[in-house]
Amino acid sequence: MEQKTVPPRDPEADPLSTSRLTGDATDQDIESIRRRTSVFVYEWPVRLWHWINAALIMILIGTGWLIASPLPSMNFAEATFQFVMGYNRFIHFAAGQLLTVAFAARVYWALVGNHHSKQLFYVPVWKKSWWKEVVHELRWYAFLEDVPKKYVGHNPLAQVAMFFFMTVGITFMLLTGWALYAEGAGQGSLPDLAMGWLIAWVQNTQVLHSLHHLGMWFIIIFMMIHIYAAIREDIMSRQSMVSTMISGHRTFKDDLPD
């Protein structure tokens, strides 16, 4: 019986060039792989939250828009059976409640998760090195720096944006949203006990409607900046961006020390 043996390895051969994974790779590719490194940054709850959050925000913007400016009046059934606005509001409220749960879970994960999961919730203004990196990042976006820095987590500008638009922005939308929901739920209801103080504080809830509506635009503007910056960084920076939020791994395009 012929014995199956692993062919003897050529001690001279480059292990990367003989690897099956790199079978179609050119010498340049192999050299590139050698210089790439990868760090595991985003654990699964962070990634899952990111995409759930993104989907819910899209739903909330769509349905929220239709609450403020409803679809043209329609008449395809008796009013009793035609629950168009009702379903739209239901979806908005349900998505808002899911957003609340997801955000609470995300806050919990910041407490128990890894170092990078906490970055969303603070801005390290007390760190001198952080400010230096802010200046560098501003210069990079102003085309004054030729070479960007490498970051494992968020770059300092991204961290500022994340903090103000997401942490503060979502908190704002949750507070105003729940206060508005409390109006329908009625005085003495759980949402009212939780958020009724905000109604009492602004007095006229038309103000709350306007603020909640402005908050939507705040988040739309964040989305525009966020998606642009993510794609641009994915192309022009020295690390992966988009795939990192899928796999959790940050890969670097070079192994240069700086």
Add this chain to the structure above:
Amino acid sequence: MSQIETFYEVMRSQGITRRSFMKYCSLTAAALGLGPAFVPKIAHAMETKPRTPVIWVHGLECTCCSESFIRSAHPLAKDVVLSMISLDYDDTLMAAAGHQAEAALQDTIDKYKGNYILAVEGNPPLNEDGMYCIVGGKPFVDQLKHAAEHAKAIISWGACASYGCVQAAKPNPTRATPVHKVITDKPIIKVPGCPPIAEVMTGVITYMLTFDRLPELDRQGRPAMFYSQRIHDKCYRRPHFDAGQFVEAWDDENARKGYCLYKMGCKGPTTYNACSTVRWNEGVSFPIQSGHGCIGCSEDGFWDQGSFYNRVTDLTQFGVEANADKIGMAAAGVVGGGIALHAAVSALKSAQKKTQSSKEEV
């Protein structure tokens, strides 16, 4: 006035039968959301309790509260409550005038120290030491403070006394100020509306007289029994809202069908009042029923909430005629343009870099 009469005595002296009196008691109980067991209680209180004196003062206002009040649907309520307060002080309704009237005010204050209810219609302007509203030769704010000093409780009638209303709308040149911001040491019950519903006004007074205490108030100090729900929550057009059936123009087919006025700027969803349940003029109608949206007159600063005819209202902080959508779209447009420009420069820069490095390689 050697001895204070009871309500019942006043009613009987006005020629009201006992049968009508009992009817009034049961109607009042129903209006206050009380069970039938409270009818004899109300009757008993009316029969035995001395009338609580009420002083009714007028600041910056249009008298629409008084106009509403004297049209209270149940004639008995009007007769009883009105005869009661006109005896003491209400410069609009009382027979006395001038010095005589002011003397009556002082007389009531001295006689019933700590026992009378002060009803305030309108509010005091505070600029120029209150000179924008003079009552009896003195700034109204002085009369208000004087009358409030020994009051048992204060009722703020209408949007003026509760929130400031039109005279307090931006820029509020006279600094018209709601009562609770001037008098801070007395229990104050707000009965907002421009005007408040007559039955709500008499209901509040009847409750206070019957039970000798303030009705349950909500967070903003309004009687919960009338102000705990929105117009929207009890609107008879609500099914059309949920169905997505809206009036799109004042004279369209949907307006004729009585669809929801949300798109016409109805403020029912943000207005706490009893209009959609109690209605007006003996329950005949209310604004939405007559085809016009609610303007939110019982809400704080309703004059400063942009147009009565928009849902997404103008935000005056951002200049004339700019609502959340216009501001948001403008901001998104600027950011979008910035992104496009930045992307273009980024592409050019990297193209330039590539040509340079390929030149270096060659």
